[in-house]
Amino acid sequence: MNVKTVDNNRRRFLKVSGLALAGTGLLMACSNDDDFVPADPDPNPNPDPDPNVFDLGSGNLGILNYAYALEQLEAAFYAKVREGQYYAGTSGTERQLLDDVYYHEAIHREFFKTAISSVVSADQVLPELSFDFSSVDFNSRDVVLATSVALEDTGVSAYNGAGQLIDVSNDAGKAYLGLAGKIVSVEARHASAFRDLVNPGSMDFAGDDILVNLGGTGNSYDKAILPADILAAVGNLGFITTAFTANNLPTS
Amino acid sequence: MNFIKFLDTLSDREALSAKGSRRDSLQQLKDIGKNAAMASIPFAMAATSNSTKAATNSMASAAFMADNNDVLKFALSLEYLEREFYQIGMDTNGLIPEEDRTVFQTILNHESSHVSFFVTALGLSDGDLKPTFDFTGAPGGLNLDTFQNYETFMALAQGFEDTGVRAFKGQAGALANDNTLLTYALQVHSVEARHASQVRRMRGEKGLITKNENTLPAAFSAIYAGEENTSQGGVELSGAFGSLGGDNALTEAFDEPLTMDEVLAIAGTFIVS
Numbered sequence: 146m147n148v149k150t151v152d153n154n155r156r157r158f159l160k161v162s163g164l165a166l167a168g169t170g171l172l173m174a175c176s177n178d179d180d181f182v183p184a185d186p187d188p189n190p191n192p193d194p195d196p197n198v199f200d201l202g203s204g205n206l207g208i209l210n211y212a213y214a215l216e217q218l219e220a221a222f223y224a225k226v227r228e229g230q231y232y233a234g235t236s237g238t239e240r241q242l243l244d245d246v247y248y249h250e251a252i253h254r255e256f257f258k259t260a261i262s263s264v265v266s267a268d269q270v271l272p273e274l275s276f277d278f279s280s281v282d283f284n285s286r287d288v289v290l291a292t293s294v295a296l297e298d299t300g301v302s303a304y305n306g307a308g309q310l311i312d313v314s315n316d317a318g319k320a321y322l323g324l325a326g327k328i329v330s331v332e333a334r335h336a337s338a339f340r341d342l343v344n345p346g347s348m349d350f351a352g353d354d355i356l357v358n359l360g361g362t363g364n365s366y367d368k369a370i371l372p373a374d375i376l377a378a379v380g381n382l383g384f385i386t387t388a389f390t391a392n393n394l395p396t397s
Numbered sequence: 398m399n400f401i402k403f404l405d406t407l408s409d410r411e412a413l414s415a416k417g418s419r420r421d422s423l424q425q426l427k428d429i430g431k432n433a434a435m436a437s438i439p440f441a442m443a444a445t446s447n448s449t450k451a452a453t454n455s456m457a458s459a460a461f462m463a464d465n466n467d468v469l470k471f472a473l474s475l476e477y478l479e480r481e482f483y484q485i486g487m488d489t490n491g492l493i494p495e496e497d498r499t500v501f502q503t504i505l506n507h508e509s510s511h512v513s514f515f516v517t518a519l520g521l522s523d524g525d526l527k528p529t530f531d532f533t534g535a536p537g538g539l540n541l542d543t544f545q546n547y548e549t550f551m552a553l554a555q556g557f558e559d560t561g562v563r564a565f566k567g568q569a570g571a572l573a574n575d576n577t578l579l580t581y582a583l584q585v586h587s588v589e590a591r592h593a594s595q596v597r598r599m600r601g602e603k604g605l606i607t608k609n610e611n612t613l614p615a616a617f618s619a620i621y622a623g624e625e626n627t628s629q630g631g632v633e634l635s636g637a638f639g640s641l642g643g644d645n646a647l648t649e650a651f652d653e654p655l656t657m658d659e660v661l662a663i664a665g666t667f668i669v670s
Contacts, residue, residue: 241603244642245603249605256629260632305587308569322570323569323654327652327654329586331590331651331652334594334604337595346499346500347500348502350592351507351595359581360513360517363509365510366585367587397576
């Protein structure tokens with residue numbers, strides 16, 4: 146499994162963009178078919194084609210549910226890490242990092258659950274997702290760290306891309322933007338630490354392989370990626386087994 | 398050309414997930430932006446006369462709320478500080494051990510390009526608005542052996558990076574009126590956090606800030622003041638995560654902002670004028 150699929154997936158995402166985007170089964174089924182070409186996109190897609198599939202929602206609610214989904218994924222992954230042989234064999238600061246990152250992601254998850262539940266009815270809160278991490282060898286340090294790097298880098302670019310989508314026309318929206326800022330730098334600190342564990346003392350903690358260039362000034366900026374691309378990439382990881390849709394998220 | 402369109406010329410299609418209108422704008426302005434940026438010529442300087450430059454700046458002011466320009470200047474000052482600090486560090490023979498030079502060269506490269514970015518965004522030339530720095534901290538009454546003692550250098554590096562993270566975070570709200578600028582600022586902000594994590598870990602600390610713990614000289618406690626906050630989104634969360642590392646993990650899980658004044662008070666220790 147190649148976990149560094151964000152760039153490759155963009156092309157695939159574009160091919161399926163005429164469909165209702167799902168983070169999960171539907172998307173994965175389509176994305177494996179490189180020859181698939183969607184019919185002319187429906188200019189007025191059904192916003193809720195299947196009432197049994199949860200939709201993240203619109204506006205700030207949609208963004209909060211989106212963040213909640215990503216935090217659920219991260220927390221679930223690190224919970225599994227802590228059950229594996231790689232973790233069992235670690236000690237010292239490496240063990241501490243794995244514990245801390247699990248705590249932080251689980252706290253983010255619980256925070257979003259609480260925050261969303263406090264403002265909307267239960268049926269508008271993303272349910273607890275199910276996961277399948279069977280493709281990950283949790284006994285392998287290389288695999289666990291590479292997957293951790295991918296998840297944390299994705300988190301950074303996801304929050305960076307979502308900031309502009311938050312409606313800040315009221316105080317709640319301003320608070321959500323502030324919270325996204327409080328969390329994204331923590332994800333970046335995680336990413337940096339995992340990257341340095343993979344290749345200590347190198348430039349990889351903020352490497353040219355993940356940073357991008359703005360205005361020709363050099364590869365010195367994290368990516369900012371919109372939810373559609375993030376969900377496509379996450380969907381292709383195959384970890385999330387609960388279907389949900391993101392048909393109504395803000396796109397600008 | 399107004400300032401917002403100018404900012405578009407800075408963006409890279411691969412770098413930013415752009416909406417359609419921005420893509421169109423980029424397409425039209427691609428060559429202008431590429432040429433100006435690749436030659437490292439600040440945009441305003443590409444104008445052929447001073448009067449054109451003045452007109453461009455005036456239009457920029459009109460098109461942009463003044464506080465956004467203030468934020469850009471604030472960011473530029475911090476990036477100047479960091480660039481000069483790391484440049485002197487790298488240029489000081491015997492200061493940075495060989496095994497750590499890759500890390501600090503990488504950080505220097507990033508700070509240099511951030512300077513270029515904000516200089517260009519403001520229509521300035523490199524060096525414009527640059528404060529005069531004294532990294533002994535003399536302006537703040539200190540006498541640090543910054544470039545003679547690697548431990549001191551490392552401590553200041555951590556302090557500058559953690560401050561930078563909090564400083565950019567504190568301006569997100571002010572930039573929320575312009576999605577492009579907000580996104581650029583976020584893209585810089587998280588890179589500062591990557592730097593901070595790395596330097597902290599090289600000093601034997603966690604990459605995360607636990608409560609308001611300050612392992613720098615006591616004079617720098619303001620860099621961590623407020624990081625002990627346990628209330629998020631109006632909800633007091635202290636004690637809520639006993640099985641998830643407790644309040645230590647809770648405060649680590651959320652980085653806190655600093656206001657512009659708080660940051661300037663910290664940076665002022667190193668600013669002569």
